[in-house]
Amino acid sequence: MADPLIELVDVSKSYRRDTLEIPVLQNITMTVPEGEFLALMGPSGSGKTTLLNLIAGIDRPTGGILRVAGTELGGLSETELAQWRSRTIGFIFQFYNLLPVLTALENVELPLLLTPLSKHERREHAAVALELVGLADRVHHYPKQLSGGQEQRVAIARAIVTDPPLLVADEPTGDLDRTSAQEIMNLLGRLNAEYGKTIVMVTHDPRAAERARKVIHLDKGAFVQM
Amino acid sequence: MRHPLRSILTVLGIAVAISAFGLIRTVIGAWYSGVEASAPNRLITRNAVSLGFTLPLAYRDAIRGIPGVADVTYAHWFGGIYIDEKHSQFPQFAVDATNFYDIYPEFRLPPEQKAAFKQQRNAMVVGRKLAERFNWKLGDTVQMRGMIFPGEWEFVIRGIYTGAEKSTDETQMHFHYQYLDERLRQTTPFQAGVVGWYVVKVQDPKRGAEVAEAIDRRFKNSLAETLTETERAFVLGFISMSETILVALRIISMVIIGVILLVLSNTMAMTARERLSEYAVLKTLGFGARHLIFLIVGESLLIAATGGLLGILITYPAADGFERAMGDAMGAIFPAFDVAPSTQLICALMAMIVGLAASLFPTWRAVQVRIVEGLRRVG
Ligand SMILES: Nc1ncnc2c1ncn2[C@@H]1O[C@H](COP(=O)(O)OP(=O)(O)OP(=O)(O)O)[C@@H](O)[C@H]1O
Ligand SMILES: [Mg+2]
Numbered sequence: 001m002a003d004p005l006i007e008l009v010d011v012s013k014s015y016r017r018d019t020l021e022i023p024v025l026q027n028i029t030m031t032v033p034e035g036e037f038l039a040l041m042g043p044s045g046s047g048k049t050t051l052l053n054l055i056a057g058i059d060r061p062t063g064g065i066l067r068v069a070g071t072e073l074g075g076l077s078e079t080e081l082a083q084w085r086s087r088t089i090g091f092i093f094q095f096y097n098l099l100p101v102l103t104a105l106e107n108v109e110l111p112l113l114l115t116p117l118s119k120h121e122r123r124e125h126a127a128v129a130l131e132l133v134g135l136a137d138r139v140h141h142y143p144k145q146l147s148g149g150q151e152q153r154v155a156i157a158r159a160i161v162t163d164p165p166l167l168v169a170d171e172p173t174g175d176l177d178r179t180s181a182q183e184i185m186n187l188l189g190r191l192n193a194e195y196g197k198t199i200v201m202v203t204h205d206p207r208a209a210e211r212a213r214k215v216i217h218l219d220k221g222a223f224v225q226m
Numbered sequence: 227m228r229h230p231l232r233s234i235l236t237v238l239g240i241a242v243a244i245s246a247f248g249l250i251r252t253v254i255g256a257w258y259s260g261v262e263a264s265a266p267n268r269l270i271t272r273n274a275v276s277l278g279f280t281l282p283l284a285y286r287d288a289i290r291g292i293p294g295v296a297d298v299t300y301a302h303w304f305g306g307i308y309i310d311e312k313h314s315q316f317p318q319f320a321v322d323a324t325n326f327y328d329i330y331p332e333f334r335l336p337p338e339q340k341a342a343f344k345q346q347r348n349a350m351v352v353g354r355k356l357a358e359r360f361n362w363k364l365g366d367t368v369q370m371r372g373m374i375f376p377g378e379w380e381f382v383i384r385g386i387y388t389g390a391e392k393s394t395d396e397t398q399m400h401f402h403y404q405y406l407d408e409r410l411r412q413t414t415p416f417q418a419g420v421v422g423w424y425v426v427k428v429q430d431p432k433r434g435a436e437v438a439e440a441i442d443r444r445f446k447n448s449l450a451e452t453l454t455e456t457e458r459a460f461v462l463g464f465i466s467m468s469e470t471i472l473v474a475l476r477i478i479s480m481v482i483i484g485v486i487l488l489v490l491s492n493t494m495a496m497t498a499r500e501r502l503s504e505y506a507v508l509k510t511l512g513f514g515a516r517h518l519i520f521l522i523v524g525e526s527l528l529i530a531a532t533g534g535l536l537g538i539l540i541t542y543p544a545a546d547g548f549e550r551a552m553g554d555a556m557g558a559i560f561p562a563f564d565v566a567p568s569t570q571l572i573c574a575l576m577a578m579i580v581g582l583a584a585s586l587f588p589t590w591r592a593v594q595v596r597i598v599e600g601l602r603r604v605g
Contacts, residue, residue, distance in 0.1 A: 058510055058597040079514060086512025093601070097507045111511045 003070070004031035005166060005198050006055055011064030013050055013221075024050050025221045027064070032200065034165070037192040039209040040202045042218035048202040049170055051218065055200060056089045056168045057081050069165055086114050090159030090197075092169035096151040098143040098158075104130060105139040108157045115162065129157035133187060149180030156187060160197070167191065169201040173208050185211045229497075233529065236493045240533025240580070241540060243486040244573050248541035249548060250479040251569045254472055259393040264457040266431040267296075268329065269438050271424040272460075274451040280420035281450050283407075289424055292444060294437040296429045299329045300421040302403060306370035306379060308360075316356055317395070318370075319422075320403040323349075329427050332390040333398075339364070339385035347405045351385035353396035362386075375410060375417060392564060426454070483576050486533075490584035494526050498588030505592040506600025515593040522592060526585035527578065534577025538570050 013025040024047045032038055040048045053059035054066060057073050066073045069088045076084060098107045108126040117125065130139055133153040143151055152172060159167055169188070173181035189211050191197045201212065209215050217224045271289065273279035280302075289298045304318035323344050327335055335343070335351060343349045352362060362368070362383055370379045381401055389396045403421070410418035428437045438454035445452045455463070498505075505518055545565050 053598055056510075058601075082509070082512045082514055085510065091510055093507075097503065097601075099504055099507070110508075114512050 003034075005034040005036070005069055006030075006032035006200070007065075007067040008055075009065040009067075011054065011061045011066060013047070013054060013059070013061050013063075023221055025054075025061075028221075028223065030216070030223070032198065034198055035192070035196055037189070037199045037211075037213045038201065039212035039215045040200065040218060041204070041206075041209055041215060042224075046218045047221040048218055052168050052170055052200060052202050056091065056166075057085050086111060086162065088164050088166055090156075090162070090164045090167040092152070092155055092159050092167060092172045094171040094174040096143070096148075096155045096175075098151055098154055100143050103140050103142055104135060104146065104154045104157075107143070107154055108161050111158060111162050125161055126157070129161040130154070132160070133157045147180070148176050149183055152176065152180070152184055153187065156184070156191075160191065160195075165198060167197050167199045169199065171202055171204065173203065173205055178207075181205065181208065232493060232496075236490060236529055237533040237536065239489045240486050240530060240577065241536035243482050243489075244534050244537025244577055245541045245544050247479050247482050247576060248538060248565060248569050248573045249544050250475050250482075251572060252541070252545055252563065252565050253548075254475055254479075255566055255569060256563045257468070257472060260395070260461045261458060264461050265332075266456070266458070267428050267434070268457040269426040269428060269434060269441070269454050270457055270460040271426055271438075271441055271452050271454040272422070274442075274453040277423070279450070280422060281424065281452065283419050283421055285424065285445065285450075285452070286421075288444060289426060289441055292437065292440050294429055294433050294440065295426055297325060297329055297427040298424055299326050299427075300403070300424045301326075302406065302420075302422040303374070304372070304399075304401075304406070305374045306372050308368065308370050313360075314370075316397045316399060318399045319401075320406040321400045323402045323404070326400065327387075329425055332394045333387040333400075334390055335385050335387045342384040346382060346384055347402055347408075348381050349384035350381040350399055350401035351387055352383060352399045354386055354388045355396040356399060357383070357386045359397075375406065375414070377409070377413065425457075483580065487580045487583055490526065490530060490580055491587065493529070494522070494584045494588045497525070498522060498591055502592065502595055502600045506595065506597045509597050510601070518592045519589050522589045523582065523585045526588075527581040530577045530581025530584070534574055534581075537577070538573050541565050541570075541573070 008028050008030045011028045014021050014023040042048050054061050105126050108129050109122050112122040133156050135153055173184050185208050192199050203209050273281055286298050299322045302320040304320055306318055307314045343351050366383045368381045407418050428434050434456055441454045442452050549563055
């Protein structure tokens with residue numbers, strides 16, 4: 001069997017408020033193989049977002065070892081970590097987080113600005129990604145001219161445009177109606193099945209979790225067996 | 227532009243402030259323009275008591291005899307009224323027609339006009355701006371009423387001079403001292419035979435101080451003791467009377483810059499606060515401090531530059547408006563009132579400094595905010 005894409009050993013995260021130490025994640029150990037589609041569930045405040053942020057390298061653990069896509073994250077400086085993120089992770093947020101001053105195409109093009117691609121190549125890649133999410137006819141629209149489902153599809157196009165091995169999604173359907181949510185889940189399912197993207201997704205929605213290959217439940221910062 | 231109105235208001239605010247700054251600098255510059263115009267090889271000899279006191283005409287030959295003196299001319303303040311008080315705010319001098327323009331080459335007069343002026347006893351020469359103001363032409367007769375020297379005076383315009391430099395005063399009126407003196411001998415003899423001050427051309431500007439001392443020594447213990455100084459010092463002496471006002475103006479100009487710094491800082495801080503989540507997203511995608519600095523400083527500089535440019539452009543009509551508002555008093559106070567290139571440069575520089583300074587805090591904030599914190603602000 002190949003090396004796991006994600007490996008957490010004894011990872012803890014706590015916040016300090018004044019002198020009080022608030023544990024959020026406690027001694028999490030887990031592996032996620034390449035090609036997995038994992039759903040993280042659990043009550044509000046259980047630490048799902050925190051765990052996802054650690055895996056995606058936008059937050060650092062207080063203890064333990066994190067190895068993602070062959071890199072031990074603890075050993076990276078902030079700059080190295082930023083570079084690593086741009087190569088390895090595609091981000092999908094609950095509120096899409098598109099830049100309102102940029103068109104769909106420009107939003108998707110954004111991560112490519114950090115690559116050595118030419119302007120023309122960037123446009124082309126971005127157009128392909130938008131095509132893949134079914135928005136070829138909306139490339140010059142601004143976010144506020146798009147529906148929530150369309151905005152999230154632009155965000156997904158932005159996440160995959162650099163072709164990263166791992167997609168992280170924090171409640172990607174949390175702000176959408178049922179039909180749009182279904183479309184988004186179809187899209188993520190395709191990305192996993194056809195394009196081999198490993199996906200870690202936080203969700204409250206059981207219907208969304210159903211689409212994943214595996215579901216992990218988190219409560220008070222620890223895994224629970226169901 | 228996320229908030230067009232806010233951006234436009236900020237740009238306008240900067241424009242108005244920069245133009246006010248430019249206007250004040252121009253006023254200060256105009257005040258000193260007389261100093262710039264002063265020649266290094268000219269000394270002014272006046273009564274040691276004050277400018278209000280006169281010197282005997284007989285001093286001229288004595289001064290001429292002092293070693294180092296190349297030439298001597300003189301002038302006497304006329305103080306006449308043309309039409310009415312309001313119209314008379316321009317310098318009027320009775321001068322030595324024989325050599326006045328030799329010692330003041332910056333008053334440029336065509337040779338035939340100079341000759342015509344010398345020939346006629348009641349001829350006068352006026353500056354270009356003054357002639358324009360009253361629509362005077364060569365050959366016009368001008369009636370004036372003497373305030374210091376009683377009676378009606380009649381002059382004929384025989385010359386219109388132009389300034390050699392921008393800072394040259396083009397609002398003066400010159401006429402024959404002889405014309406004045408001859409009439410005074412008949413009407414008010416106690417006023418005759420004296421001049422306001424002597425203008426001494428020295429052979430070597432480096433020895434100006436030495437010559438000045440020699441002149442004053444020559445008239446020591448005489449009826450009218452003299453005080454001789456370089457023209458520059460003489461003009462500066464005038465200005466120092468209003469030094470406090472100038473200092474106040476300078477302070478105001480700096481306060482204005484401070485105010486626009488606050489305005490732009492506020493706009494930039496608001497903008498940055500709203501965009502914190504966007505900056506967090508950019509960081510998440512792998513963009514570094516470098517990119518954020520470029521974005522925020524760039525935006526701030528763009529606003530400041532637009533406002534600054536607009537401000538510099540409206541300084542010109544503002545200066546014209548100021549000149550008109552000051553009306554006839556203008557020429558008397560500011561011989562040369564123009565927006566100098568150096569003023570534009572300083573305005574542009576100030577706008578840039580303000581743009582940079584205003585973006586410091588937002589940039590720092592955006593760079594140091596942790597991604598997870600910035601992202602949490604969404605929604
Ligand atoms: N910056 C912080 N300072 C202090 N406590 C924090 C901070 N960030 C998160 N926490 C705490 O960590 C715990 C887990 O937060 P997290 O956002 O991971 O929960 P979650 O499972 O994603 O919840 P939700 O489903 O509501 O999004 C919460 O109790 C939260 O209050
Ligand atoms: Mg969460």
